[in-house]
Amino acid sequence: MRALAEYIMRGRMQATLVVAGSSVLPLLFWVGAAASSLVLLRRGLSDALGILVWALFPALYICYLGEPSVLLVMLGTLVLAHVLRTTTSWIRVLMACIPLGIVFMLLANTVFAGVLESYVEVFKQALAELPAGSAGGATDEQIQNMQRVPLLPFLQGMMTFFWLSTSVLGLVLARYWQALLYNPGGFGEEFRQIRLPALLAIALLAGVLLAPALLGYAGWAVTLVCMLPLMLAGLALGHGLIAMKQLSSFWSIGLYVALLVAMNLICLLAVIDSLFDFRGRLARKSGPTNGEG
Incomplete structure (x- = not known):
């Protein structure tokens, strides 16, 4: 972790490679969000945005394909990092989570509702094709009851929580990296x-x-x-x-x-x-x- 943080802070090109490269990897996009937030915490918003621009292209393309998580988590982490840099208060960060979560919730209910609806339809179709007794011993009546449950609000809530919690975790990693490089032990002390x-x-x-x-x-x-x-x-x-x-x-x-x-x-x-x-x-x-x- 320390070696990666040192590489990110070595220069703009290195930070850009980490942010842009991790944004195209399905399971590592949160690392790119943390890397851009590390630059923001240490060098300010202008440097972070200059790096983020190169990561936005793959993030926007992935969002166009129907997966908005990369884009939203990256932007959400930067918003929280900017709050932490300007206020130096984790309480302010936690307070900022509420409006940020509401924005994510509105996006899940409007802009990305169609994407989430397609996920629900795929799940219901797979559920309907299951023979009786295969879904954990569920009967036909139980499967029909599961199909009638409004899954879309549940999925919207889960995706909202996922985007918000991953944004917070990205900020935590960025702050940990910053303390590791410039103030050893400082992150643990301020978090506690x-x-x-x-x-x-x-x-x-x-x-x-x-x-x-x-x-x-x-x-x-x-x-x-x-x-x-x-x-x-x-x-x-x-x-x-x-x-x-x-x-x-x-x-x-x-x-x-x-x-x-x-x-x-x-x-x-x-x-x-x-x-x-x-x-x-x-x-x-x-x-x-x-x-x-």
């Missing part, structure tokens, strides 16, 4: 300090809980967009407590397992931490006591 303001955390929790009830299936995307900042704040809380207690790396692995199996709990802990500041309380409790306990 992320703590949402109480009003923002409560508003996000309300969005998670109320969006499905108010908007039906269409609220699925809103729920996922609101969950992402809470998830990141929950991870920051976990990493912060692990570092303060000097626990082994096993606990970090357990934290991500908990994120997969108990995502709602991680989000709820982030909300509670915004109200009670667990890390601040622990720091005050474990402060110097002059040897008197």
